[in-house]
Amino acid sequence: MRLFRRAWHRYGSLGLEASRFAVAGVVCFALEYAALFLLAGPLGVQYLVANGVAFTASVILNYWMSVAWVFDGAKDSGHIVRAAFVAVSIVGLGINQVLLWALVSGLGMRLVVAKVLVSGVVLVWNYVGKRRVMVGDG
Numbered sequence: 001m002r003l004f005r006r007a008w009h010r011y012g013s014l015g016l017e018a019s020r021f022a023v024a025g026v027v028c029f030a031l032e033y034a035a036l037f038l039l040a041g042p043l044g045v046q047y048l049v050a051n052g053v054a055f056t057a058s059v060i061l062n063y064w065m066s067v068a069w070v071f072d073g074a075k076d077s078g079h080i081v082r083a084a085f086v087a088v089s090i091v092g093l094g095i096n097q098v099l100l101w102a103l104v105s106g107l108g109m110r111l112v113v114a115k116v117l118v119s120g121v122v123l124v125w126n127y128v129g130k131r132r133v134m135v136g137d138g
Contacts, residue, residue, distance in 0.1 A: 024065040032058035047111055055096055059089045071134040088129035092122050
């Protein structure tokens, strides 16, 4: 029984955290996707510029959700943790931009499809990187 409790404490809370991260990710993805297609579509902003703006808005919401809800103990994070979170996000933006450019401009893929594929790759980077930053392990 004791082993079960330890396992639940370690992995059960990780499952809850991963579930919360997924919910936050869906909310942030919806914001990012809507902003991208509003900017790149009706407003006529070049797709990589629109993607950068949309990604940045999503990161701001994601930071707030991560601190307030996803990662236990993140509320006490200091300036170094915030700077590391921003650094992980900047790398994520770089991955996002390069892959989006390669798929859309390089391979001629539709922006709608490319954004979904790229977001899947960046999701893995964001979870691993931000978890390490916010709670110190991964």
